[in-house]
Amino acid sequence: MFRTLLLLSFALCLAGCASLGPGGHYDETGKASWYGAKHHGKKTASGERFDQHALTAAHRTLPFGTRVRVTNLNNDRSVVVRINDRGPHARGRIIDVSRKAAERLGMLGSGVAPVRVQSLR
Secondary structure, rough: OOOHHHHHHHHHHHHHOOOOHHOOOOOEEEEEEEEOOOOOEEEEOOOEOOOOOEEEEEEOOOOOOOOEEEEOOOOOOOOEEEEOOOOOOOOOEEEEEEHHHHHHHHOOOOEEEEEEEOOOO
């Protein structure tokens, strides 16, 4: 019984990791934050080392390697990042971007910005 529940839980976790919409497309709006020096060099959930100078991001469910366009809705600046980590861990946010991505989005000072996140094919 325990083994069955464990396998079922594992299968549900895997199913939740691929949250692309119909046709494999993801398009959401919400809040983004960024992370940098505190995590620089540490392992990400994908196993690679976090580089605050790379154009990467953390998302709760999109598959690792997914490329997404993040657009800051306050200033219309966009950047393409690759998902290589899990997060954000703060409630109400849909993506955490690297320091470099935050710089390009013009959100270093504010720390948080309203964004649109769209998967690329």
